[in-house]
Amino acid sequence: MPLSPPAPPSVGGSDTPAVPSAPIAITLAPAASAFPDPTPAVGGENHAVKTDRNDQGGPYPVSSTRGFIEFGVALLLTIILIKGFAAEAYIVPTGSMAPTLLGFHEEVVCPDCGAVFAVGLGDSNQPVSPLCLNCxxxxxxxxxxxxxxxxxxxxxxxxxxxxxxLREPRRWEVAVFDCPDDPGQAYVKRIVGLPGETVQLHNGDVFINGAIARKSLEEQRGMRLIVYDHDHPPPDIQEFPRFLARRGTEGHPAPSGWEMAGPRIMHRPRPVWDDQPDWLFYRHRDPRRGVLGPIRDEIPYNGWEGGGEHRIHDVGLVADLQVGSDVKAVMIRLRRAGDTFLATLAVDGVTPPRLTRNGQPIEIVPGPGLLRSERSARAAGRTTQRLEASLFDQRVLIAVDGQLLFEPFDYDDPQGERRGSSAPIAFGVLGGDLVVDHLRIVRDIHYTDHLAGTPKLARAVDQPVRLGPDEFFMLGDNSPVSNDSRFWSRHPFVPRSALVGKPFLVHLPSRLVPLKVLGDATYWIPDPREIRYIR
Structure with missing residues (x-):
């Protein structure tokens, strides 16, 4: 039986206001056209690189039975909440919050590497030219x-x-609000500046009251973007290896134990040499230029036409590890401009982690996390361990299975760019057998100083702006194309009274399918695999 609540308003985010969405219904309803909402999904004003979709882009694999159960539960929750007036439904037409939230888009499977990514629709409701960032x-x-x-x-x-x-809005959380610069239109963005603060954007980072604004592990998970996914090895990986194995020094190299086996990376012991770290250095291939080079602010949703102008410094990795009992330590090297951080993670369950900055030891506070050997992990009921390491916002953060190995190390005196290796991240092992699965290189959002395709220059770049006692500074995750507090001319800041609420669930995702039901027609049908919570 179809649900028939009042038609929910659309969530905007571009210069063109969105129109009310169609009523929610369980039964199939034919679409008036391929794009029932007349507001175009701008090739950028809300995306998809992979946010919680498996770290950003493609959804986690879900069985059909589980998917339909989740769909039913989510739909029942929708009915209860809407009937109780605790929640309201909106539709996102554009891509300014991509990859966290997606406007009308096309989901593409790369024929070369198999990566799945979303591409926004241009001004004529046609997809922009895709660019696979992975290969x-x-x-x-x-x-x-x-x-x-x-x-x-x-x-x-x-x-x-x-x-x-019930509580104060928090930095980095997503909010829906009535846009003061576009009266009567609801927008969705991320809260960055809070009442009474000064806000400034510098080199892609956010500074609050003169200090860089940092993110917790959970906040990073909700915002990080995938740069490279080794689950989908590029066909040119032999010609342009994404990882360079190295043991010893350039002048005195030693045999490496690293082996590539499709999407899996394995390390085998070399007993004579296992007292030396065996490293894998990530080498980024610029997808737009076709050469090895720095990571840039590319976003798949924007396609070939947009992004890629700014060099990215905030990087990290995510991987699943099986650590052999003969491994002494796993090592992570993170590099940002002139700073190089080296973390040594012992697996004996006793030795605390060590961290150095530019070769100098740093005093750190051990956390609850622990990297275990495979034997110890199995005893704890695990076969693999999820490693997350990042250098975002001048903060070094490393966690295993969601538990910090040490309290995040923050620094406020970054060193200038130096000559030398440009590899932003490296992964090493001291000892024997190690298996690395689902390895992804990730990056932080880089907030740009202008709006792509326009002469608009952002405010809060040359000098900080101060918010009033009840004002908020809003930014979109797809920064190159997001029209937000950086660019709104009449009322750039959002008053507290304009806040509508916090989106928490993508509840009725749909895909366009041609079906011979009631004649040849095109239908939007629910896709329960895409139901997800919003971080």
């Missing part, structure tokens, strides 16, 4: 069928309407 493929077929692509609707959100009446 650099850009010459995709023009038609959807040969592109192995599916058209998908904009994310439908459930918004907790009264949350901000």
């Amino acid at each position: 650099g493929r850009r010459d995709f077929p023009n038609d959807l069928e040969h592109r192995r692509a599916q058209l998908r609707g904009g994310d439908r959100l459930l918004v907790h309407k009264f949350l901000f009446n």
